[in-house]
Amino acid sequence: xxxxxxxxxxxxxxxxxxxxxxxQQAYEAKASLLRPPLMSGAPSKVxxxxxxxxxxxDAARRALVDPADRERYDEAAGLRxxxxxxxxxxxxxxxxxxxxxxxxxxxxxxxEEALGVLMALTDWLTPHPHxxxxxxxxxxxxxxxxxxxxVAGRRDLRVTAVxxxxxPMPVDGLVVDQSPLPPAKVRRAGALxxxxxxxxxxxx
Numbered sequence: 638x639x640x641x642x643x644x645x646x647x648x649x650x651x652x653x654x655x656x657x658x659x660x661q662q663a664y665e666a667k668a669s670l671l672r673p674p675l676m677s678g679a680p681s682k683v684x685x686x687x688x689x690x691x692x693x694x695d696a697a698r699r700a701l702v703d704p705a706d707r708e709r710y711d712e713a714a715g716l717r718x719x720x721x722x723x724x725x726x727x728x729x730x731x732x733x734x735x736x737x738x739x740x741x742x743x744x745x746x747x748x749e750e751a752l753g754v755l756m757a758l759t760d761w762l763t764p765h766p767h768x769x770x771x772x773x774x775x776x777x778x779x780x781x782x783x784x785x786x787x788v789a790g791r792r793d794l795r796v797t798a799v800x801x802x803x804x805p806m807p808v809d810g811l812v813v814d815q816s817p818l819p820p821a822k823v824r825r826a827g828a829l830x831x832x833x834x835x836x837x838x839x840x841x
Contacts, residue, residue, distance in 0.1 A: 643758040643788055644714050645697035650783065653716050657702050664698040667781065670808055675836035683801075683834045686813040689779030693754060754779070758788055771822040774815075774829065782810040782833050789829050797830045805835030 646653050649663040671687045671694075679687070700710045710716075758775050772792060777785045782798065789796045801813070810833035817823060 643755060643784070644716070645700045645710065645755065646716075647784060647787060648693055648697040648755070648780075649701070653711070660698065660701050664694055667809070668694050670781075670811070670836060679834065680813075683811070683813050686779045686811055686834070689754075690781065690811055693779060696755075771824055774817050774819045774821045774823055776819045777812050777815055777829075777831065780812050782812055782831070785812045785831060793826045794823070794829045795826070797828060798833045799830060800835070801832055802835040802837050804838045804840050806838045808835060810835045 644653075646655070649660060649667065651660055651663045655663075668691065671691050676684060676687055699706065701707050754776070775788060775792075777788060780788070786796050798810070800810070802810075812831045813834045814832040816830045823829070
């Protein structure tokens, strides 16, 4: 998967040939970690990250559950569906600075910020003929930790996680802060430290 940008499929952790039911189940599983009861008493930066994560998940679901929207998205993302089985990805350079209004598969105004996040991450991951020695840091706040690691790994960045929850539930964590912050630059194969929050399982 190296050499391509992040996709809505990556956000939901499903394959490009996933059924609508599978996509819905993946969405519900991730969204369930952001439910208000699990957020009770969480610091403000966790609530901010959770709100961003929910917007990203909602945009991913809207883009993929409607067949017409999904077909347009797959075409724009370079995901071919002309053969049975797993869709094949090909690298599609993006235009730096893409805005949500530049593409027609956005899920309306509520999804614009989420789409902007996806486009920025895709731009960040797009291979360039002469890659610079220092790269801009992507904003990974509001991504689930597994997606963050995937994104950073594609840029050869080493991720160090700082767990914020003393007794975490055994579920995927949410990235709520990072160092360095965007738009800082780091060396390739540099380090990215992220603060990761999990719902609390309670002591013992």
